[in-house]
Amino acid sequence: MDIEEKEIAFLTVPFGPQHPASGHFHALMKVDGETVLELEPHPGYLHRGFEKLMEYRIHPQNCVLADRLDILDPFPCELGYVNAVEKIAGLEVPKRGRYIRIIMTELGRILSHITWIGVLSMVLGFDSANKIAWGDREKIIRLNEMATGGRIYPCYLCVGGARRDISQEFVDETSKALDYLEGQLSFYDYFVFKNETFVMRMEKVGRMTAEEAIDLGATGPNLRACGVDYDVRKDEPYEVYPEVEFNVITREEGDAYARSLCRRGEIAESISIVRQLLNNLPDGAFRIELSPVWAAPEGECYFCLEAARGEKCFHMVSDGSPFPYRVKVRPPSLSHSLVQFPYLVKGNTIADVPAIYWSLDPGPADVDR
Amino acid sequence: MIKMGYLSDKFSRTFAPFGILKNLFKKPMTLQFPYESLPPLADYRGRHALDLEKCAGCFICSMICPNKAIWPAEFNGRRYPQVDLGKCCWCQLCEEYCPNEAIKLTPHSMMVTMDKESAILGLGEEGFVPRHK
Numbered sequence: 321m322d323i324e325e326k327e328i329a330f331l332t333v334p335f336g337p338q339h340p341a342s343g344h345f346h347a348l349m350k351v352d353g354e355t356v357l358e359l360e361p362h363p364g365y366l367h368r369g370f371e372k373l374m375e376y377r378i379h380p381q382n383c384v385l386a387d388r389l390d391i392l393d394p395f396p397c398e399l400g401y402v403n404a405v406e407k408i409a410g411l412e413v414p415k416r417g418r419y420i421r422i423i424m425t426e427l428g429r430i431l432s433h434i435t436w437i438g439v440l441s442m443v444l445g446f447d448s449a450n451k452i453a454w455g456d457r458e459k460i461i462r463l464n465e466m467a468t469g470g471r472i473y474p475c476y477l478c479v480g481g482a483r484r485d486i487s488q489e490f491v492d493e494t495s496k497a498l499d500y501l502e503g504q505l506s507f508y509d510y511f512v513f514k515n516e517t518f519v520m521r522m523e524k525v526g527r528m529t530a531e532e533a534i535d536l537g538a539t540g541p542n543l544r545a546c547g548v549d550y551d552v553r554k555d556e557p558y559e560v561y562p563e564v565e566f567n568v569i570t571r572e573e574g575d576a577y578a579r580s581l582c583r584r585g586e587i588a589e590s591i592s593i594v595r596q597l598l599n600n601l602p603d604g605a606f607r608i609e610l611s612p613v614w615a616a617p618e619g620e621c622y623f624c625l626e627a628a629r630g631e632k633c634f635h636m637v638s639d640g641s642p643f644p645y646r647v648k649v650r651p652p653s654l655s656h657s658l659v660q661f662p663y664l665v666k667g668n669t670i671a672d673v674p675a676i677y678w679s680l681d682p683g684p685a686d687v688d689r
Numbered sequence: 690m691i692k693m694g695y696l697s698d699k700f701s702r703t704f705a706p707f708g709i710l711k712n713l714f715k716k717p718m719t720l721q722f723p724y725e726s727l728p729p730l731a732d733y734r735g736r737h738a739l740d741l742e743k744c745a746g747c748f749i750c751s752m753i754c755p756n757k758a759i760w761p762a763e764f765n766g767r768r769y770p771q772v773d774l775g776k777c778c779w780c781q782l783c784e785e786y787c788p789n790e791a792i793k794l795t796p797h798s799m800m801v802t803m804d805k806e807s808a809i810l811g812l813g814e815e816g817f818v819p820r821h822k
Contacts, residue, residue, distance in 0.1 A: 381755040384780040455718045462730075469734040469794070475780040483785065484732075612753055612786050 330357060335673060337365045337684075344684040345657055345677075354669045359662040366688040374647045379405055379479050380612055382644065387473045389649060390686040392435050395421075395428035396627035398477040401647070403558065404636040405479045408619040414605040417481030418560045423597050424467065424476060426590045427494070430501065431460040432628035433587050436681050440580065441512055443674040444521050449512050456504055459497040466490050479614070481607025491598050498591050505588060513584055522577035526664040526676035529574060536663060537655035540630025541582040542680055546574035552626040564596045576679035583681065615642045629653055629681055649689060657682035729796040734779045736797040737772050739816035743791035744769055750783035750792050759783060764812040772817065774800055775808040 330350050337346040344365045350358040370389060374382045382401060389397040399421060406413060438453030461471045467490050468474035468483075476483055512518055528536070533546040543550060551568040553561045569585035571578035618640040624633040630652025639645040657680065664676050720726060729735060746768050751759040758776035761768045770783075770792060783792050800819070802808050807820040 377755060378753075380753065380782055380786075384755050384778065384782065451718075465730050465733055469732045469781060470779060473779070475734075483781075612749075612782075 333670065335359075335677075343682075345682070345687065347662075349665075349670070349673065351670060354671075356665050356668055356670060356673060359665050359673075361658050361662055363658060363684070363687050366685045368689065370689050371647050371649060374644055376643065378613060378642045379616070379644075382647075383478055384473075384475050387475060388685070389689055390627070390629070390632075390651065390653075390683050391472065392683055393428055393432040393628040393686075394472075394474055395425040395477070396625055396632050397649075398474070399425055399559075400623055400625050400627075400632055400634040400649075401636075402477050402479050403625070404621055404623040404634040404647075405616050405638075405644075407621040407623055408636065408638050409479075409616045411480055411608065413481050413608065415560075415602045416485075416604050417606040419597050419601055420482045420486055420606055421477055422559050422561070422564075423486070423494075423594055423601075424464075424474070424482075426594045426597075427460055427463060429590045429628045430587050430594075431457060431464075433583050433590075434460070434501075436583060436678070437508060437512060440675075440678040443678050444518065446512065446515075446518070449508075452511075453508075456501060459500060463490065463494055463497055466493060478607065478610075479616075480610050481605075483607070485606045491601070494594065494598060498594060502588070502591055505584070508584065513580060519577060521672075521675050522580055522679065523575060525576045525668065525672050526679060527573070527575040528660070528664060532663075533574065533660075536660045538630070538660055539652050539655070540626065540628075541569075541586060542579055542630065542656060542660065544568065544570045545578040545582045547572045552624050552631055556624065558623075558625055560597070563600075564593050566593050576675055579679045579681075613642045615640060616644075627652055629656065629683060629686065651683075651686040651689065653682035653684075653686035656680040657684075657687055729798045731796060733796040733798060734781050734794045736774065736795055736800060736819065737777075737783070737810060737817055738793050738795045739769065739812075740791045740793075741769065741814070741816055743789040745789055745791070747788065749786050749788065753782045753786045755780060755782065762812060769812055771812065772810045773808060774810065775805055 330352055333349045333351055335347040335349055337344045346362040346365060348360045348362065349356050368388070370385060374385060377385060383398055386397040386401040387394040434453050434457045438450045438457065441449035441453060464474055465471045467486050468476040528546060530546040530548050533543050533548065538546070547570055549568055549570050552558070554568055566589045569582050569589060571582055616638045618638060620637045622633065622635045624631055632652055633650035635648040635650070636644055637646040657677070661677055661680055661682070665673050668676065748761060748770060750770050751761065756776045756778050758773045759770045762771035779794070781794050784794055809820065810817040811820050812818065
């Protein structure tokens with residue numbers, strides 16, 4: 321009996337943009353049974369055109385706008401923008417201002433990573449860990465509120481320093497919050513990172529080698545999890561990073577579990593950096609007063625910094641007017657969710673897709689801008 | 690032969706979930722909103738307040754506002770700024786660049802309204818008068 325040849329039909333399954341595990345990121349997966357054959361990312365659901373908007377706004381307004389580049393990690397966006405302007409103008413920011421900036425940026429890194437622990441736990445089915453992590457996130461949000469007046473959008477940094485000074489009360493509250501979070505880290509170790517189910521879901525999943533990671537444009541913890549010792553804070557130090565001591569957390573395995581442990585290690589390093597800066601906080605001025613229509617001189621610069629998700633770069637051109645002529649942002653999540661994610665999910669099961677996606681920690685707002 | 694380490698590991702894993710029972714004697718992490726809520730701190734950026742005597746009518750606030758949420762309005766024969774809270778992004782630039790410290794952001798954070806008109810702050814003898822609940 322002849323067996324009829326049937327055309328093999330593959331199913332196309334959408335991932336996002338209203339999926340709880342995707343954020344506002346959309347992708348189409350071609351699946352064969354449970355195995356993902358191909359993944360096609362469709363970004364753009366959060367595109368707001370910030371790079372163009374910035375050309376029509378003066379610098380104080382652009383600092384407010386820069387917050388929205390990455391909602392979960394706003395401080396590095398502001399820091400990158402103001403540093404690019406200061407680099408063109410050759411402004412020397414007071415030392416206290418620089419310290420305040422890095423304290424808030426490192427607190428922002430802890431905030432971003434704790435949020436990530438919550439989301440990753442949620443997509444893996446640990447709802448309790450999600451609730452606990454988001455409860456701990458409130459500690460840092462309260463510090464943001466105390467220092468900046470805003471909980472999610474700080475609108476805090478400005479060209480020439482920071483917009484507000486930090487008080488002794490803030491320093492005390494920060495020390496208390498850091499002590500609490502340091503204690504919580506051992507809890508997360510027990511509850512999440514050493515949990516048998518978590519390890520089984522994450523180990524040997526989405527593995528890439530160091531060469532692959534470099535070719536795919538990985539930066540930040542995703543690159544360091546593959547054994548590449550590269551951190552902008554150490555290799556091209558900016559602001560006051562040369563004055564603080566910290567370790568660059570690297571792992572060799574390059575899988576989802578190694579990426580998770582890298583981020584967990586970075587929380588501890590950030591806590592140590594904030595403590596060092598708070599202990600050596602200098603007195604004096606914290607900002608240079610500039611007119612709102614202050615214009616940077618004609619020039620061009622490229623500035624890179626280490627955000628929570630990876631290397632964030634700003635390319636700015638100034639034509640001598642109060643508006644920037646052109647601002648180009650290179651977000652870390654762009655390569656994470658558009659290049660590495662489709663590459664890593666090939667051959668994995670559908671159940672592993674959220675685990676791989678969140679082990680890369682991309683921000684949809686960061687991708688689309 | 691079963692090792693002691695294996696046994697103690699199994700024992701701690703078996704009884705670890707019961708550690709959750711201690712939460713019965715703890716305060717809950719959440720608050721029963723709207724009956725109770727976390728009060729905003731003193732420096733929180735909330736609803737605007739205007740000092741009519743200090744305001745010189747220079748409208749620097751209107752020019753610096755990134756969202757164009759502030760525009761002039763007539764009151765008592767003079768022009769004062771008026772704020773649309775629906776457009777405001779709470780960046781505090783109006784307060785920062787006001788030369789007379791006339792416009793300020795207060796810690797009022799509860800602003801609920803069902804229509805666009807009542808999101809605009811009205812003007813009264815004491816400065817801004819909220820129209821929302």
